[in-house]
Amino acid sequence: METRKIKNGHRTTYFLIGSFTLLLLISIGAFICLGRYISRESEKSIHTVGDLYMAGINNHITAHFRTLIELKLEQAEAIVEVVPSDMADRDELYQELVYRSGVRNFNYLALYSEDGKMEMLDGNPIQLADPDSFRKSLLRREKKIAVGYDSLGTEVVILGISAEYPMENGEACMALVAAVPIDYISAMLGTDEENALISSNIIRKDGSFIISDTGMDYKDYFESLYQRYPASDRRKIDAYVRELSDAMEKKESYSTVLDLGNTSQQIYCTLLPYSEWHLVTVLPFGPLNETVESLNANRTFATLLVGFIILTALLVIFYIYFRMTCKQLRDLEAAREEALAATRAKSTFLSNMSHDIRTPMNAIVGMTAIATAHIDEKDQVMNCLKKITLSGKHLLGLINDVLDMSKIESGKMTLTAERVSLQEAIEGVVGIVQPQVKGKGQNFNVHIHNIISEDVYCDSVRLNQVLLNLLSNAVKYTQEGGLIQLSLYQEEDPPEKGENYVRTHITVADNGTGMSEEFLKHVFDSYSRVDTMRVHKTEGAGLGMAITKHIVDAMDGRITVESELNKGSRFQVILDLEKAEPSEVDMILPAWKMLVVDDDETLCRTAVDALDSIGIQADWTMSGEDAINMVEKHHQARDDYQIIMLDWKLPGMDGLSVARQIRRIVGDDMPIILISAYDWSELEADAKEAGINGFISKPLFKSTLFYGLKKYMDVEDLQAAEGSQAELAGRRVLVAEDNELNWEILQALLSDIGIEPEWAENGQICLEKFQASAPGHYDIILMDVRMPVMNGYEATEGIRASGHPDAAAIPIIAMTADAFSEDIKRCLDCGMNAHTAKPINFDEVVLLLKKYIL
Numbered sequence: 001m002e003t004r005k006i007k008n009g010h011r012t013t014y015f016l017i018g019s020f021t022l023l024l025l026i027s028i029g030a031f032i033c034l035g036r037y038i039s040r041e042s043e044k045s046i047h048t049v050g051d052l053y054m055a056g057i058n059n060h061i062t063a064h065f066r067t068l069i070e071l072k073l074e075q076a077e078a079i080v081e082v083v084p085s086d087m088a089d090r091d092e093l094y095q096e097l098v099y100r101s102g103v104r105n106f107n108y109l110a111l112y113s114e115d116g117k118m119e120m121l122d123g124n125p126i127q128l129a130d131p132d133s134f135r136k137s138l139l140r141r142e143k144k145i146a147v148g149y150d151s152l153g154t155e156v157v158i159l160g161i162s163a164e165y166p167m168e169n170g171e172a173c174m175a176l177v178a179a180v181p182i183d184y185i186s187a188m189l190g191t192d193e194e195n196a197l198i199s200s201n202i203i204r205k206d207g208s209f210i211i212s213d214t215g216m217d218y219k220d221y222f223e224s225l226y227q228r229y230p231a232s233d234r235r236k237i238d239a240y241v242r243e244l245s246d247a248m249e250k251k252e253s254y255s256t257v258l259d260l261g262n263t264s265q266q267i268y269c270t271l272l273p274y275s276e277w278h279l280v281t282v283l284p285f286g287p288l289n290e291t292v293e294s295l296n297a298n299r300t301f302a303t304l305l306v307g308f309i310i311l312t313a314l315l316v317i318f319y320i321y322f323r324m325t326c327k328q329l330r331d332l333e334a335a336r337e338e339a340l341a342a343t344r345a346k347s348t349f350l351s352n353m354s355h356d357i358r359t360p361m362n363a364i365v366g367m368t369a370i371a372t373a374h375i376d377e378k379d380q381v382m383n384c385l386k387k388i389t390l391s392g393k394h395l396l397g398l399i400n401d402v403l404d405m406s407k408i409e410s411g412k413m414t415l416t417a418e419r420v421s422l423q424e425a426i427e428g429v430v431g432i433v434q435p436q437v438k439g440k441g442q443n444f445n446v447h448i449h450n451i452i453s454e455d456v457y458c459d460s461v462r463l464n465q466v467l468l469n470l471l472s473n474a475v476k477y478t479q480e481g482g483l484i485q486l487s488l489y490q491e492e493d494p495p496e497k498g499e500n501y502v503r504t505h506i507t508v509a510d511n512g513t514g515m516s517e518e519f520l521k522h523v524f525d526s527y528s529r530v531d532t533m534r535v536h537k538t539e540g541a542g543l544g545m546a547i548t549k550h551i552v553d554a555m556d557g558r559i560t561v562e563s564e565l566n567k568g569s570r571f572q573v574i575l576d577l578e579k580a581e582p583s584e585v586d587m588i589l590p591a592w593k594m595l596v597v598d599d600d601e602t603l604c605r606t607a608v609d610a611l612d613s614i615g616i617q618a619d620w621t622m623s624g625e626d627a628i629n630m631v632e633k634h635h636q637a638r639d640d641y642q643i644i645m646l647d648w649k650l651p652g653m654d655g656l657s658v659a660r661q662i663r664r665i666v667g668d669d670m671p672i673i674l675i676s677a678y679d680w681s682e683l684e685a686d687a688k689e690a691g692i693n694g695f696i697s698k699p700l701f702k703s704t705l706f707y708g709l710k711k712y713m714d715v716e717d718l719q720a721a722e723g724s725q726a727e728l729a730g731r732r733v734l735v736a737e738d739n740e741l742n743w744e745i746l747q748a749l750l751s752d753i754g755i756e757p758e759w760a761e762n763g764q765i766c767l768e769k770f771q772a773s774a775p776g777h778y779d780i781i782l783m784d785v786r787m788p789v790m791n792g793y794e795a796t797e798g799i800r801a802s803g804h805p806d807a808a809a810i811p812i813i814a815m816t817a818d819a820f821s822e823d824i825k826r827c828l829d830c831g832m833n834a835h836t837a838k839p840i841n842f843d844e845v846v847l848l849l850k851k852y853i854l
Contacts, residue, residue: 058279162174456578557573812832813848
C-alpha cells in the first residue's frame with residue numbers, strides 16, 4: 001500500500017517535470033521560429049519600403065528636373081518672343097539676342113541650321129555629343145535638350161527650340177540653341193552631395209553617363225559595374241544590365257535589389273522628360289543594413305529577454321504549482337488519513353453507542369417486565385416507572401446529541417433570536433442537574449455578580465444546551481463528594497459590538513478527573529471521550545463538547561478550557577448578547593434590614609449588592625453561630641432584623657438548626673427564608689418544622705430576590721394572576737396526531753386534568769373539524785407537523801386563512817419531534833403560537849395550556 005502511494009507520487013512528479021520540459025522546448029522552438037519569421041518579414045518590409053522610397057525619390061528628382069528644364073526652355077522661348085527675326089540690322093539683331101540670353105543666365109547662344117551646322121553668337125564653340133538625335137527632334141519642331149562640350153572641353157547642357165533667325169550666309173536657321181554648364185543641373189539635382197545616402201546617375205540607353213555620381217572616372221555606367229565588383233558577380237551584372245536596357249528601350253520604370261560583393265543595393269530607374277536620358281538612383285543597403293542589423297540585434301535581444309522572462313515566469317509558476325500540487329497531495333493524504341481516523345472514530349462511536357443505547361433500553365425493557373410481574377404492587381410499579389422515565393430521558397439525550405451533530409455537520413444548524421431571561425435559564429438548568437448532583441453527593445455552587453441585563457436576545461434552546469452540556473460533563477467526570485461551580489458575570493459595552501450589547505461570561509469548574517494535555521487537543525472533536533478505561537461507567541455519545549463548540553461559534557462567542565489530570569477542569573464561555581429592554585416593573589422594596597447567612601463569601605457579597613439595588617439594607621455572615629450572635633445582639637438593642645435569608649448547608653451548625661435558635665430569640669414574627677440550590681420539596685417538611693417561612697432557589701438574581709421577598713413585605717404581587725392555578729376542566733382541545741399510540745397517551749394525560757380532547761387523524765381532518773365547529777367551541781389546537789394527506793404547516797395556514805370567526809385568535813401549539821431551532825422558527829412563521837417537542841413533557845404542555853387558555 002505504502003509502495004503504491006510512493007509510485008503514484010513519483011508518477012505525478014515525473015509527469016509535471018516532463019510536461020514542463022516539453023513546454024520549455026516548445027517555447028524555445030517557438031521563439032526561434034518567431035525570430036526567423038520576424039527577420040524574413042523585416043527584410044521583405046525593408047525592400048518594400050526601399051522600393052517605395054526610391055520611387056518617391058526618383059519622382060521627386062524627375063519633377064525637379066522637369067521644372068528646371070521647362071524653366072530654361074521657357075526662358076529660351078522668351079528670347080524668341082521678344083526678339084523679332086525681321087530686324088533690318090543683323091548685327092543689332094545678334095546683339096539683342098546675346099543681350100537677352102545673358103539676362104537669362106545662358107552661357108552659350110547659337111543659331112542651328114537644318115543641316116546641323118551651329119553658328120555661335122555667344123560663348124565658346126560647342127559640339128553636340130549626340131547630334132543626330134538632337135537634329136531629328138528639332139526637325140520635328142520639338143523642344144530638345146542634349147549634352148555637349150565647348151572648345152575648352154567643358155561639359156554643357158544644350159537646349160534647342162524652333163526659331164527662324166537669319167544666319168551669316170543669309171539662310172534662315174532652324175532653331176535657337178542656348179546652353180549652360182552641366183554643373184548647373186548637377187547642383188540642382190544635388191547628386192554630388194557628400195555623404196548622401198543615395199546616389200543618382202543620369203545615363204543614356206547605352207549606359208554612357210550624362211551625369212555621374214559614382215565618384216570615379218567612369219564613362220559608362222555598365223562598365224563601372226564590371227570594374228567595381230568582383231568577377232564572381234559578372235552573371236548577376238549581365239542579367240541586371242540586360243533587364244535595365246530592356247526597360248530603358250521600352251521607356252519603362254525599373255526597380256530591383258542587386259546583391260553585389262558584400263552589399264545589397266536598391267536600384268530604381270526612370271525616363272527624364274525632354275530627353276533620351278534615364279535617371280538611375282541607387283540606395284546602398286550598407287548603412288541601412290547596419291541600422292536594420294542593429295534593430296534586429298536589439299529585437300533579438302528583446303525577444304530573448306522577453307523569452308527569458310516568460311520562461312522564468314513559467315519556471316516560477318511551475319515551481320509554485322509543483323509546490324501546491326505536492327501540498328495538495330499531502331493535504332489529500334492527510335484528508336484521507338483524517339477520513340480514516342474519522343471512520344475509526346465513528347466505528348468506535350458506534351461501538352460505544354451500541355453499549356450506551358442498549359444500557360437504557362435494557363433498563364426500560366427490564367423495568368417494564370418487573371412492573372408487569374408486580375402489577376398489583378403500587379410501590380414497585382411506581383419505582384419501575386420512575387426508572388423507565390429516567391432511562392428514556394437518557395436515551396433521548398443520546399439521540400438528540402447524534403441528531404444535533406448531524407445537523408451541524410450538514411451546515412443546517414440555525415439560531416433563533418428571542419427574548420431570554422438569564423435568571424430563568426440558569427434556574428432551569430440548575431433544576432435539571434440537581435438530581436444528578438444529589439445522586440453523587442456533590443457540592444454544587446452557583447455564583448452570579450455584576451449582572452447588567454438579566455434579559456437578553458439569543459437562542460434559548462441553544463443557550464440551555466451549552467449550559468447543560470458543560471454542567472452534565474462536570475457532574476459526569478467529577479467524583480462523588482466533589483465540587484462543581486457555575487459562575488456568571490457581565491461586562492458593559494463589548495468594544496466589537498457597542499452599547500446595545502453585554503459581554504456575558506459563563507464559567508463551569510470542577511475538581512474531577514480532569515484531562516491530559518493530549519486529550520485537550522481533541523476535547524472539541526466529534527465522538528471524543530476521556531479515557532474509557534478510567535471512566536468506563538460514564539455513558540455518552542462523545543458529541544457534547546463538539547456540539548457546544550459549534551453552538552458557541554455560531555453565536556459569535558468563544559469557549560476555552562483549562563484542565564489538569566486528576567485536578568479538574570474549567571470551561572469558560574464568552575458571549576456578546578444583545579440587551580433586551582428592561583422590564584417595566586420598578587424593582588424597589590421597602591428599606592428593611594436583612595441578614596444574609598451563607599458559607600460562600602462571593603454569594604454573600606453579590607447578594608448584598610443585589611439587595612442594595614432593590615432598596616434593602618443587608619448585613620452578611622458566613623457561619624450559623626455568628627448569625628445567631630448578630631440576631632441576639634440586635635434583638636437586645638431593640639433593633640431587630642426584619643427578615644433573614646439563610647443557607648441550608650452551613651459549616652458546623654446547618655441552616656435548620658440556626659433557624660430554630662433564631663426562633664427562640666425573636667419569636668415567630670420575623671420571616672426566615674431558606675436559600676439553596678437543592679430541591680425545596682425535599683426540605684419543605686423539615687424546614688417548616690424548624691420555623692422556615694419560605695424558600696428562594698439559588699442563584700440569587702436581582703429579580704429572583706425581588707419576587708421572592710416582596711410576598712413577605714406586604715407588597716402587592718403584580719404577577720399573582722399569572723401564577724394562579726385556574727382550573728382547565730371542561731376545556732376543549734383539538735389534537736391533530738396521526739399516530740394512534742401518541743393520541744392514546746395524550747388523551748389519557750389531558751383527561752386526567754379534566755380537559756376534553758378531540759382527535760383529528762391528519763391535518764386535513766383537523767382543518768375540516770375546525771371549519772365545521774361553532775365559534776368558541778375549541779379553546780386550543782395541539783398540532784403535529786409530520787402527518788399524511790396534509791401536514792401541520794399546511795393545516796395551520798389553512799386554519800388562519802379559513803375565514804372562521806376564531807381563525808385568527810385560536811391558539812395553535814406545535815407538538816412534534818422536529819425540535820431544531822429552524823423547525824421552531826418555521827412553526828412560528830406559519831402561524832403557530834408556540835412549540836413543544838416530543839417526547840412530550842406534560843408539565844410543559846400544562847404550562848402552555850394555562851398560558852394560552854386562561
